[in-house]
Amino acid sequence: MLLAVLFTNSEGNILVERFNGVPAEERLHWRSFLVKLGSENLKGVKNEELLVACHKSVYIVYTKLGDVSIYVVGKDEYDELSCRTKMKRVYDLVSEAIFVITSALKDVCGKPPTERLFLDKYGKICLCLDEIVWTGLLENIDKDRIKRLVRLKPPTDF
Template identity: 75%
Template sequence: MILAVLFANSVGNVLIERFNGVPVEERLHWRCFLVKLGAENLIGVKNEKLLVACHKSVYIVYTVLGDVSIFLVGKDEYGELALAEAFFIITAAVKDVCGKPPTERLFLDKYGRICLCLDEIVWKGLVENTDKDRIKRLIRLKPPTEY
């Protein structure tokens, strides 16, 4: 299960977070932990170079995309390799929506469409859609005309 998807800016403010199966009382701990992990390890990292960590029997894959840090937390069948695959889909969708690796301003301008992409990619902790073209069609918010 993918426990968390979190986007943060360069100073550690959370831009988007999605938790699945994480109790409300543990979410603050995870937020703080992920932001601190990024602050310590993402300085000078190239765009989309994946870093991996393990904490409390879960895997964390994280990187920088433009001015935004992205974190994925998974357990069980979502180990580091499965999270890396999900990561490539998420980063490709964000770059498609923004047109390039996003600045914080561009990311916030495209916030709604990025949230729609995340909802189509990760649903209730499982990766649901991995096809970029299908995700583009699903986030158009138009009724489907062809099946």
């Protein structure tokens, strides 16, 4: 399950956030934790270079694309016996999600986004994010399908 997807600018201000299954009282903790994590580790990182962290039994995969930092947090319930297998599966899910999100972001913006370009394309970015992640599940990973779905045309026009 994907618990959170956050986009921040280079100063750490949140541009878009989506939480799934995270209680409201814990969201502030996650916001501040992720921003601090990025401010410490994303300096000097190349575009789309993935960084991974593990915190409180969740995986966090984060990267930088232009002036925007992207964080994806994923979790799976597991017992001690199957811990390694399920955590590997969570890591794969979160990594795939961030790959699809960065790919869609590049398609929408046409290049690695500045903060201004990101905000200009805000509506379409949110539509893409809704098509990729739905209620914590990775819904669509096909780039062409996501493009068709965010065109907002009836399905018969494909």
